[in-house]
Amino acid sequence: MFDLITKFFKKYDVHLSPTVHGSVRNNGVPLENVEVYRSLDYDKNYGETTRTDSNGQFSFPEKIIKSRRPGQLFDETRIRQVIGLVYEGEKYLLWYLTGEAGPYRAITEKLGTLNCDLSTSEEVVVFKNLEFPSFNHAAATICRWN
Numbered sequence: 001m002f003d004l005i006t007k008f009f010k011k012y013d014v015h016l017s018p019t020v021h022g023s024v025r026n027n028g029v030p031l032e033n034v035e036v037y038r039s040l041d042y043d044k045n046y047g048e049t050t051r052t053d054s055n056g057q058f059s060f061p062e063k064i065i066k067s068r069r070p071g072q073l074f075d076e077t078r079i080r081q082v083i084g085l086v087y088e089g090e091k092y093l094l095w096y097l098t099g100e101a102g103p104y105r106a107i108t109e110k111l112g113t114l115n116c117d118l119s120t121s122e123e124v125v126v127f128k129n130l131e132f133p134s135f136n137h138a139a140a141t142i143c144r145w146n
Contacts, residue, residue: 012066012068014064015101015103016042016046016064017060017062018102018108018111019059019060019061020112020114021111021112022036022083022111022114023052023056023058024036024085024117025056025118026117027119030057031087031118032055033051035085036050036083036085036094037049037084041080042101043077046065079101080098082095083096092142094142095140096139104137105131106127106137110139113145115146116141117144122140124139124141125138125139127139
């Protein structure tokens with residue numbers, strides 16, 4: 001009984017996002033000093049912004065939080081990752097993914113090299129889940145990978 005109570009009140013590490021490195025262009029031209037936002041949702045919203053440098057590059061640090069949710073009976077809380085920007089009054093979705101708490105190697109690889117061009121159409125990109133090959137990842141994005 002004591003173990004069950006301890007588990008309920010314990011705080012667990014929850015991995016919301018790996019480190020993000022990306023670049024933003026418009027028709028191949030780097031966008032300088034554009035605000036990029038990241039919104040991570042789990043038990044609440046964790047939002048932050050950064051600005052692109054002279055080469056259109058930006059980054060966000062890895063995000064890990066402490067939460068009691070994983071210790072709750074039947075908890076199936078999902079994580080939502082959103083990275084985007086507003087340029088000349090129009091919103092652009094650089095990355096949108098929902099799923100289980102990570103980290104996952106394939107998501108880490110994708111978010112480590114976001115190559116985004118505002119002229120690229122948004123699409124859903126499906127890619128392998130290296131830890132659980134029977135279940136693919138899917139992200140909505142305008143970014144591409146070489």
